[in-house]
Amino acid sequence: xxxxxxxxxxxxxxxxxxxxxxxxxxxxxxxxxxxxxxxxxxxxxxxxxxxxxxxxxxxxxxxxxxxxxxxxxxxxxxxxxxxxxxxxxxxxxxxxxxxxxxxxxxxxxxxxxxxxxxxxxxxxxxxxxxxxxxxxxxxxxxxxxxxxxxxxxxxxxxxxxxxxxxxxxxxxxxxxxxxxxxxxxxxxxxxxxxxxxxxxxxxxxxxxxxxxxxxxxxxxxxxxxxxxxxxxxxxxxxxxxxx
Amino acid sequence: xxxxxxxxxxxxxxxxxxxxxxxxxxxxxxxxxxxxxxxxxxxxxxxxxxxxxxxxxxxxxxxxxxxxxxxxxxxxxxxxxxxxxxxxxxxxxxxxxxxxxxxx
Numbered sequence: 001x002x003x004x005x006x007x008x009x010x011x012x013x014x015x016x017x018x019x020x021x022x023x024x025x026x027x028x029x030x031x032x033x034x035x036x037x038x039x040x041x042x043x044x045x046x047x048x049x050x051x052x053x054x055x056x057x058x059x060x061x062x063x064x065x066x067x068x069x070x071x072x073x074x075x076x077x078x079x080x081x082x083x084x085x086x087x088x089x090x091x092x093x094x095x096x097x098x099x100x101x102x103x104x105x106x107x108x109x110x111x112x113x114x115x116x117x118x119x120x121x122x123x124x125x126x127x128x129x130x131x132x133x134x135x136x137x138x139x140x141x142x143x144x145x146x147x148x149x150x151x152x153x154x155x156x157x158x159x160x161x162x163x164x165x166x167x168x169x170x171x172x173x174x175x176x177x178x179x180x181x182x183x184x185x186x187x188x189x190x191x192x193x194x195x196x197x198x199x200x201x202x203x204x205x206x207x208x209x210x211x212x213x214x215x216x217x218x219x220x221x222x223x224x225x226x227x228x229x230x231x232x233x234x235x236x237x238x239x240x241x242x243x
Numbered sequence: 244x245x246x247x248x249x250x251x252x253x254x255x256x257x258x259x260x261x262x263x264x265x266x267x268x269x270x271x272x273x274x275x276x277x278x279x280x281x282x283x284x285x286x287x288x289x290x291x292x293x294x295x296x297x298x299x300x301x302x303x304x305x306x307x308x309x310x311x312x313x314x315x316x317x318x319x320x321x322x323x324x325x326x327x328x329x330x331x332x333x334x335x336x337x338x339x340x341x342x343x344x345x346x347x
Binding site for chain 1: 245246247248249250251252253254256257258260261262263264265266269270271273276277279280281282283284285286287288289290291292293294295296297298299300305308311312315316319320323324327329330332333334335336337339340341343344345
Protein backbone atom coordinates (compact mmCIF):
# COMPACT_ATOMS: atom_id res chain seq x y z
CA UNK A 1 0.00 0.00 0.00
CA UNK A 2 1.41 3.37 -0.94
CA UNK A 3 1.05 6.40 1.24
CA UNK A 4 -0.77 9.42 -0.18
CA UNK A 5 1.07 11.72 2.22
CA UNK A 6 3.96 13.62 0.72
CA UNK A 7 7.21 13.45 2.65
CA UNK A 8 9.16 16.72 3.16
CA UNK A 9 11.93 15.50 0.87
CA UNK A 10 9.35 14.81 -1.88
CA UNK A 11 7.91 18.31 -1.50
CA UNK A 12 11.39 19.83 -1.69
CA UNK A 13 12.19 17.74 -4.78
CA UNK A 14 8.93 18.83 -6.44
CA UNK A 15 9.56 22.49 -5.62
CA UNK A 16 13.10 22.20 -6.99
CA UNK A 17 11.83 20.51 -10.16
CA UNK A 18 9.17 23.23 -10.61
CA UNK A 19 11.77 25.95 -10.11
CA UNK A 20 14.07 24.27 -12.63
CA UNK A 21 11.17 23.99 -15.10
CA UNK A 22 10.34 27.68 -14.74
CA UNK A 23 14.01 28.64 -15.10
CA UNK A 24 14.25 26.50 -18.23
CA UNK A 25 11.09 28.12 -19.61
CA UNK A 26 12.59 31.56 -19.00
CA UNK A 27 15.77 30.53 -20.82
CA UNK A 28 13.72 29.21 -23.76
CA UNK A 29 11.77 32.49 -23.86
CA UNK A 30 14.97 34.52 -24.00
CA UNK A 31 16.25 32.27 -26.78
CA UNK A 32 13.02 32.57 -28.78
CA UNK A 33 12.90 36.34 -28.26
CA UNK A 34 16.43 36.64 -29.65
CA UNK A 35 15.28 34.57 -32.63
CA UNK A 36 12.40 36.84 -33.66
CA UNK A 37 13.61 40.27 -32.61
CA UNK A 38 16.00 40.94 -35.53
CA UNK A 39 13.05 40.72 -37.90
CA UNK A 40 10.85 42.97 -35.76
CA UNK A 41 13.18 45.91 -35.21
CA UNK A 42 13.17 47.12 -38.85
CA UNK A 43 9.37 46.91 -38.96
CA UNK A 44 9.04 48.88 -35.72
CA UNK A 45 11.42 51.49 -37.09
CA UNK A 46 9.42 51.66 -40.31
CA UNK A 47 6.28 52.34 -38.26
CA UNK A 48 8.11 55.08 -36.35
CA UNK A 49 9.34 56.69 -39.56
CA UNK A 50 5.81 56.53 -41.03
CA UNK A 51 4.37 58.20 -37.91
CA UNK A 52 6.79 61.10 -38.35
CA UNK A 53 6.23 61.29 -42.13
CA UNK A 54 2.44 61.46 -41.74
CA UNK A 55 2.61 64.00 -38.92
CA UNK A 56 0.72 61.70 -36.52
CA UNK A 57 0.96 62.30 -32.76
CA UNK A 58 4.16 60.56 -31.64
CA UNK A 59 3.18 59.95 -28.04
CA UNK A 60 -0.23 58.53 -28.99
CA UNK A 61 1.33 56.23 -31.58
CA UNK A 62 4.05 55.10 -29.17
CA UNK A 63 1.44 54.21 -26.56
CA UNK A 64 -0.57 52.65 -29.39
CA UNK A 65 2.42 50.47 -30.24
CA UNK A 66 2.10 48.82 -26.83
CA UNK A 67 -1.71 48.93 -26.67
CA UNK A 68 -2.45 47.55 -30.16
CA UNK A 69 0.69 45.42 -30.22
CA UNK A 70 0.25 44.69 -33.90
CA UNK A 71 2.47 46.52 -36.36
CA UNK A 72 0.63 45.88 -39.61
CA UNK A 73 -2.74 47.00 -38.16
CA UNK A 74 -1.25 50.15 -36.65
CA UNK A 75 0.64 50.97 -39.84
CA UNK A 76 -2.62 50.57 -41.77
CA UNK A 77 -4.45 52.84 -39.30
CA UNK A 78 -1.76 55.56 -39.44
CA UNK A 79 -1.72 55.51 -43.24
CA UNK A 80 -5.51 55.55 -43.63
CA UNK A 81 -5.95 58.34 -41.07
CA UNK A 82 -3.42 60.36 -43.03
CA UNK A 83 -5.51 59.80 -46.18
CA UNK A 84 -8.53 61.24 -44.36
CA UNK A 85 -10.67 58.10 -44.05
CA UNK A 86 -13.53 58.08 -41.51
CA UNK A 87 -12.62 56.80 -38.04
CA UNK A 88 -14.90 53.76 -38.17
CA UNK A 89 -13.55 52.77 -41.58
CA UNK A 90 -9.98 53.08 -40.29
CA UNK A 91 -10.65 50.88 -37.24
CA UNK A 92 -12.56 48.28 -39.26
CA UNK A 93 -9.93 48.04 -42.00
CA UNK A 94 -7.09 47.77 -39.49
CA UNK A 95 -9.09 45.18 -37.55
CA UNK A 96 -9.41 43.05 -40.70
CA UNK A 97 -5.61 43.21 -41.04
CA UNK A 98 -5.30 41.77 -37.53
CA UNK A 99 -8.17 39.27 -37.82
CA UNK A 100 -5.63 36.45 -37.86
CA UNK A 101 -5.31 37.04 -34.10
CA UNK A 102 -8.61 35.15 -33.86
CA UNK A 103 -6.95 32.10 -35.40
CA UNK A 104 -3.95 32.42 -33.08
CA UNK A 105 -6.34 32.67 -30.14
CA UNK A 106 -8.02 29.45 -31.24
CA UNK A 107 -4.69 27.68 -31.75
CA UNK A 108 -3.28 28.76 -28.37
CA UNK A 109 -6.56 28.76 -26.40
CA UNK A 110 -5.90 25.40 -24.77
CA UNK A 111 -2.55 26.61 -23.39
CA UNK A 112 -4.27 29.50 -21.59
CA UNK A 113 -7.35 27.63 -20.43
CA UNK A 114 -5.97 26.01 -17.28
CA UNK A 115 -4.13 29.14 -16.19
CA UNK A 116 -5.12 31.54 -13.36
CA UNK A 117 -7.87 34.05 -14.17
CA UNK A 118 -5.61 37.15 -14.29
CA UNK A 119 -3.28 35.42 -16.73
CA UNK A 120 -6.20 34.39 -18.96
CA UNK A 121 -7.49 37.97 -19.10
CA UNK A 122 -4.22 39.83 -19.57
CA UNK A 123 -1.63 37.50 -21.10
CA UNK A 124 -3.42 37.00 -24.47
CA UNK A 125 -2.46 40.63 -25.15
CA UNK A 126 0.98 39.27 -26.05
CA UNK A 127 -0.45 37.17 -28.92
CA UNK A 128 1.14 38.31 -32.19
CA UNK A 129 2.64 36.52 -35.19
CA UNK A 130 6.03 36.01 -33.58
CA UNK A 131 4.90 34.93 -30.09
CA UNK A 132 2.32 32.55 -31.58
CA UNK A 133 4.92 30.96 -33.86
CA UNK A 134 7.45 30.55 -31.05
CA UNK A 135 4.86 29.16 -28.61
CA UNK A 136 3.57 26.49 -31.01
CA UNK A 137 7.18 25.36 -31.31
CA UNK A 138 7.20 24.69 -27.53
CA UNK A 139 4.19 22.35 -27.19
CA UNK A 140 5.35 20.73 -23.94
CA UNK A 141 5.33 23.93 -21.89
CA UNK A 142 2.27 24.06 -19.62
CA UNK A 143 1.15 25.48 -16.29
CA UNK A 144 3.68 27.65 -14.48
CA UNK A 145 6.32 26.92 -17.12
CA UNK A 146 4.11 28.26 -19.89
CA UNK A 147 3.24 31.33 -17.80
CA UNK A 148 6.90 32.09 -17.22
CA UNK A 149 7.78 31.45 -20.87
CA UNK A 150 4.92 33.60 -22.17
CA UNK A 151 5.59 36.53 -19.79
CA UNK A 152 9.26 36.65 -20.65
CA UNK A 153 8.76 36.21 -24.40
CA UNK A 154 5.86 38.67 -24.65
CA UNK A 155 7.52 41.19 -22.33
CA UNK A 156 10.82 41.14 -24.21
CA UNK A 157 9.11 41.47 -27.57
CA UNK A 158 6.92 44.32 -26.29
CA UNK A 159 9.90 46.27 -24.93
CA UNK A 160 11.93 45.87 -28.11
CA UNK A 161 8.90 46.58 -30.31
CA UNK A 162 8.04 49.92 -28.62
CA UNK A 163 11.72 50.85 -28.45
CA UNK A 164 12.14 50.27 -32.17
CA UNK A 165 9.08 52.43 -32.93
CA UNK A 166 10.64 55.20 -30.80
CA UNK A 167 13.98 54.67 -32.53
CA UNK A 168 12.30 55.03 -35.91
CA UNK A 169 10.68 58.29 -34.79
CA UNK A 170 13.99 59.63 -33.49
CA UNK A 171 16.02 58.63 -36.54
CA UNK A 172 13.38 59.55 -39.14
CA UNK A 173 14.98 62.91 -40.04
CA UNK A 174 18.37 61.33 -40.77
CA UNK A 175 17.32 57.95 -42.15
CA UNK A 176 18.08 57.30 -45.83
CA UNK A 177 15.21 56.04 -47.97
CA UNK A 178 14.92 52.28 -47.44
CA UNK A 179 11.82 51.20 -49.39
CA UNK A 180 12.63 47.50 -49.08
CA UNK A 181 13.05 47.60 -45.27
CA UNK A 182 9.83 45.61 -44.54
CA UNK A 183 11.31 42.68 -46.45
CA UNK A 184 13.66 42.04 -43.51
CA UNK A 185 10.58 40.92 -41.59
CA UNK A 186 9.60 38.82 -44.60
CA UNK A 187 13.03 37.14 -44.47
CA UNK A 188 12.29 36.16 -40.87
CA UNK A 189 8.92 34.68 -41.86
CA UNK A 190 10.49 32.74 -44.77
CA UNK A 191 13.14 31.42 -42.36
CA UNK A 192 10.40 30.28 -39.97
CA UNK A 193 8.29 28.79 -42.78
CA UNK A 194 10.81 26.56 -44.56
CA UNK A 195 11.56 24.14 -41.67
CA UNK A 196 7.81 23.58 -41.23
CA UNK A 197 7.38 22.22 -44.76
CA UNK A 198 8.00 18.62 -43.77
CA UNK A 199 4.69 16.96 -44.59
CA UNK A 200 2.16 17.18 -47.41
CA UNK A 201 -0.64 19.05 -45.56
CA UNK A 202 1.84 21.70 -44.36
CA UNK A 203 3.17 22.18 -47.91
CA UNK A 204 -0.38 22.44 -49.27
CA UNK A 205 -1.29 24.92 -46.49
CA UNK A 206 1.68 27.11 -47.45
CA UNK A 207 1.06 26.92 -51.22
CA UNK A 208 -2.67 27.60 -50.98
CA UNK A 209 -2.24 30.16 -48.19
CA UNK A 210 0.43 32.09 -50.10
CA UNK A 211 -1.45 32.03 -53.40
CA UNK A 212 -4.83 33.07 -51.95
CA UNK A 213 -3.20 35.77 -49.80
CA UNK A 214 -1.36 37.23 -52.79
CA UNK A 215 -4.45 37.19 -55.03
CA UNK A 216 -6.72 38.63 -52.34
CA UNK A 217 -4.28 41.37 -51.43
CA UNK A 218 -4.28 42.67 -55.00
CA UNK A 219 -8.03 43.29 -54.69
CA UNK A 220 -8.45 43.85 -50.94
CA UNK A 221 -5.04 44.43 -49.32
CA UNK A 222 -6.31 44.36 -45.72
CA UNK A 223 -7.88 40.91 -46.11
CA UNK A 224 -4.96 39.16 -47.82
CA UNK A 225 -3.39 37.44 -44.81
CA UNK A 226 -6.58 36.27 -43.12
CA UNK A 227 -7.96 34.97 -46.44
CA UNK A 228 -4.73 33.09 -47.10
CA UNK A 229 -4.61 31.67 -43.58
CA UNK A 230 -8.17 30.37 -43.69
CA UNK A 231 -7.78 28.96 -47.22
CA UNK A 232 -4.47 27.30 -46.30
CA UNK A 233 -5.91 25.65 -43.18
CA UNK A 234 -9.00 24.42 -45.07
CA UNK A 235 -6.81 23.00 -47.87
CA UNK A 236 -4.55 21.27 -45.34
CA UNK A 237 -7.59 19.77 -43.60
CA UNK A 238 -8.88 18.45 -46.93
CA UNK A 239 -5.52 16.92 -47.82
CA UNK A 240 -4.99 15.30 -44.42
CA UNK A 241 -8.55 13.88 -44.51
CA UNK A 242 -8.01 12.39 -47.98
CA UNK A 243 -4.45 11.26 -47.31
CA UNK B 244 -8.47 63.26 -30.49
CA UNK B 245 -9.44 61.29 -33.60
CA UNK B 246 -6.11 59.50 -33.51
CA UNK B 247 -6.55 58.60 -29.85
CA UNK B 248 -10.02 57.19 -30.56
CA UNK B 249 -8.67 55.07 -33.43
CA UNK B 250 -5.83 53.71 -31.30
CA UNK B 251 -8.15 52.95 -28.37
CA UNK B 252 -10.77 51.36 -30.64
CA UNK B 253 -8.24 49.27 -32.48
CA UNK B 254 -6.53 48.17 -29.25
CA UNK B 255 -9.92 47.05 -27.90
CA UNK B 256 -10.81 45.13 -31.07
CA UNK B 257 -7.41 43.42 -31.13
CA UNK B 258 -7.74 42.44 -27.46
CA UNK B 259 -11.19 40.95 -28.13
CA UNK B 260 -9.72 38.95 -31.03
CA UNK B 261 -7.00 37.69 -28.70
CA UNK B 262 -9.27 36.58 -25.87
CA UNK B 263 -12.09 35.17 -28.01
CA UNK B 264 -10.99 31.53 -27.86
CA UNK B 265 -9.38 31.89 -24.44
CA UNK B 266 -12.26 33.42 -22.47
CA UNK B 267 -15.38 33.63 -24.61
CA UNK B 268 -15.52 30.41 -26.65
CA UNK B 269 -13.17 27.75 -25.23
CA UNK B 270 -10.99 26.44 -28.04
CA UNK B 271 -11.76 22.83 -27.08
CA UNK B 272 -15.40 23.40 -28.08
CA UNK B 273 -14.36 23.90 -31.69
CA UNK B 274 -15.05 20.93 -33.99
CA UNK B 275 -12.26 18.33 -33.89
CA UNK B 276 -11.60 18.88 -37.60
CA UNK B 277 -11.02 22.59 -37.04
CA UNK B 278 -8.77 21.92 -34.04
CA UNK B 279 -6.72 19.53 -36.21
CA UNK B 280 -6.67 22.02 -39.09
CA UNK B 281 -5.24 24.70 -36.82
CA UNK B 282 -2.04 22.66 -36.54
CA UNK B 283 -1.41 23.81 -40.12
CA UNK B 284 -2.14 27.45 -39.37
CA UNK B 285 1.54 28.35 -39.00
CA UNK B 286 2.65 27.43 -42.55
CA UNK B 287 -0.53 28.93 -44.03
CA UNK B 288 -0.16 32.25 -42.25
CA UNK B 289 3.62 32.47 -42.76
CA UNK B 290 3.26 31.91 -46.49
CA UNK B 291 0.36 34.38 -46.52
CA UNK B 292 2.36 37.12 -44.80
CA UNK B 293 5.36 36.60 -47.09
CA UNK B 294 3.14 36.60 -50.19
CA UNK B 295 1.30 39.77 -49.15
CA UNK B 296 4.57 41.57 -48.36
CA UNK B 297 6.05 40.58 -51.72
CA UNK B 298 2.89 41.53 -53.62
CA UNK B 299 2.85 44.90 -51.87
CA UNK B 300 6.51 45.44 -52.71
CA UNK B 301 5.96 45.03 -56.45
CA UNK B 302 5.73 48.54 -57.84
CA UNK B 303 5.06 49.09 -61.53
CA UNK B 304 6.88 52.44 -61.32
CA UNK B 305 10.06 50.73 -60.10
CA UNK B 306 10.40 47.40 -61.94
CA UNK B 307 14.14 47.07 -61.19
CA UNK B 308 13.66 47.65 -57.44
CA UNK B 309 10.71 45.25 -57.42
CA UNK B 310 12.66 42.58 -59.23
CA UNK B 311 15.64 43.00 -56.89
CA UNK B 312 13.36 42.75 -53.84
CA UNK B 313 11.70 39.57 -55.09
CA UNK B 314 15.10 38.18 -56.12
CA UNK B 315 16.50 38.92 -52.64
CA UNK B 316 13.65 36.96 -51.07
CA UNK B 317 14.37 34.13 -53.51
CA UNK B 318 17.93 34.04 -52.22
CA UNK B 319 16.65 34.15 -48.64
CA UNK B 320 14.37 31.19 -49.41
CA UNK B 321 17.28 29.24 -50.88
CA UNK B 322 19.46 29.96 -47.84
CA UNK B 323 16.63 28.86 -45.53
CA UNK B 324 16.24 25.58 -47.47
CA UNK B 325 19.94 24.91 -47.78
CA UNK B 326 21.20 25.78 -44.29
CA UNK B 327 18.06 25.61 -42.09
CA UNK B 328 19.55 28.35 -39.92
CA UNK B 329 17.19 31.18 -39.00
CA UNK B 330 19.86 33.66 -37.91
CA UNK B 331 21.78 33.15 -41.14
CA UNK B 332 18.57 33.50 -43.17
CA UNK B 333 17.68 36.83 -41.53
CA UNK B 334 21.28 38.06 -41.81
CA UNK B 335 21.28 37.34 -45.55
CA UNK B 336 17.97 39.19 -45.81
CA UNK B 337 19.35 42.25 -43.96
CA UNK B 338 22.49 42.39 -46.11
CA UNK B 339 20.51 41.92 -49.35
CA UNK B 340 17.94 44.61 -48.48
CA UNK B 341 20.53 47.15 -47.35
CA UNK B 342 22.58 46.45 -50.49
CA UNK B 343 19.53 47.01 -52.71
CA UNK B 344 18.42 50.20 -50.97
CA UNK B 345 21.81 51.80 -50.37
CA UNK B 346 23.72 50.75 -53.48
CA UNK B 347 21.10 51.05 -56.23
